[in-house]
Amino acid sequence: MEYLKQKALEKGEPESLLNNSEQTAETIDTSEPADDKNEETVEKNLTAIENEVDENEEEPVKGPKNGSFLDRLPNIKHERNQRLVRRASVLIGLFSIPALLLLYYISPLGKLGGVSVKGSEKISTEIIKKELNFTVGDNLWSQYFDRKDNVENLKKQELQIEDAEVHIDGFNHFEVQIKEYPEVAYLESNGKYSPVISNGKIIPIEVEKSDGELPILENFTGSKRILKVLEGYKKLSEEVKQGISQIKYAPTSENKELLEIFMNDGNKVLISINDLASKMKYYPQIAKEMSDKEIKGVVDMEAGIYSYPYTENSATEDSTQVSTGQTETPIGND
Numbered sequence: 001m002e003y004l005k006q007k008a009l010e011k012g013e014p015e016s017l018l019n020n021s022e023q024t025a026e027t028i029d030t031s032e033p034a035d036d037k038n039e040e041t042v043e044k045n046l047t048a049i050e051n052e053v054d055e056n057e058e059e060p061v062k063g064p065k066n067g068s069f070l071d072r073l074p075n076i077k078h079e080r081n082q083r084l085v086r087r088a089s090v091l092i093g094l095f096s097i098p099a100l101l102l103l104y105y106i107s108p109l110g111k112l113g114g115v116s117v118k119g120s121e122k123i124s125t126e127i128i129k130k131e132l133n134f135t136v137g138d139n140l141w142s143q144y145f146d147r148k149d150n151v152e153n154l155k156k157q158e159l160q161i162e163d164a165e166v167h168i169d170g171f172n173h174f175e176v177q178i179k180e181y182p183e184v185a186y187l188e189s190n191g192k193y194s195p196v197i198s199n200g201k202i203i204p205i206e207v208e209k210s211d212g213e214l215p216i217l218e219n220f221t222g223s224k225r226i227l228k229v230l231e232g233y234k235k236l237s238e239e240v241k242q243g244i245s246q247i248k249y250a251p252t253s254e255n256k257e258l259l260e261i262f263m264n265d266g267n268k269v270l271i272s273i274n275d276l277a278s279k280m281k282y283y284p285q286i287a288k289e290m291s292d293k294e295i296k297g298v299v300d301m302e303a304g305i306y307s308y309p310y311t312e313n314s315a316t317e318d319s320t321q322v323s324t325g326q327t328e329t330p331i332g333n334d
Contacts, residue, residue, distance in 0.1 A: 105139075109171050112140045116169065119178040122160050122195075128178065131157045132164075140172050147174075159201050184230055188218045188246070200227035213241065218248040225249065225273070229259070232276030240280055243287075255302060263287070271301040279305060 104110050115134050117125040131154040134143055143150075147166040155161050162179045169175035181197035186209065193216070195203045200223035209216070215233060220226050229247060236244075248260040259276065261269040265287060271279055279301040286299050286307055297309035 110140055111172060112136050112138055112143055112174065113172040115174045115176060117176045117178060120180065122180055123158055127158070128154065128176065132176065134174060144168065160197055160203055183214065185215045185217050187220060188216050196226060200224065200230065215244050216246040218246060220249050228273050229276065232273065235277035236280055240283055243283070258302065266296045267299055269299045269301060275301060
């Protein structure tokens, strides 16, 4: 009994079991050992104590903390099903993406459906579409990736186009945004006019003379000299700009940059290209003095600044020729 008690303590048995063991031991001790009936009773008590100890030893295994295998079985099945679903989702996704791309590639959405052009004023939409060389019905993305080459080809063919941007509009349409060089002058040649754009290039087309504010250039051949003239022209006041009718390049052996500027009031100005912005600002004052004297003539700004009237043959004479009866109007010390 002492052994059983010690074993129960080691296992952490409840006190009730120890008390029962002690009571059973007392009963055994007070009974008569010689009697067969007492021996049978002792054996039954010992068997009952051993069974009770065994039951108490199995209780921790069946406790709610760890749970039995049968109790955990539904959770294991649920986790396994979740893993299967995740794996199946990954596989379906991996196979679905190429399939969708293939369907898009062969569907009408993967082909160019149309091209629209915006921002074009001087060049027709049909010409721009033709030069861009986009083909409706062909693969959308291959043409989109080649758009820069197509734009460069368009700019080479159409000098007036400064830049063009191609964007995807909707699902399968291209929108082309055009930016053109503005026209800044007209070049006159044999009574015909060609537009001059802001980069100094001459557009090789014939147009009618505009009644607008753009100056008329004559006898120019290179874009570099045209740009220098336009640079000086931009710095002029609106009053002077409005008074200019035509700018003619008229070089001499002494001055390769000489200009003849014909004014709307009937006067003519001789001036170098480099002095256009700095000296033409004095023209309104000189023109007023000439008008007060009822004189129409030449305002020479090549060396200094002075004026003289036309002679009878001044229209055909060289611009540097001065008649004996000229009247000079000096302005400053320029």
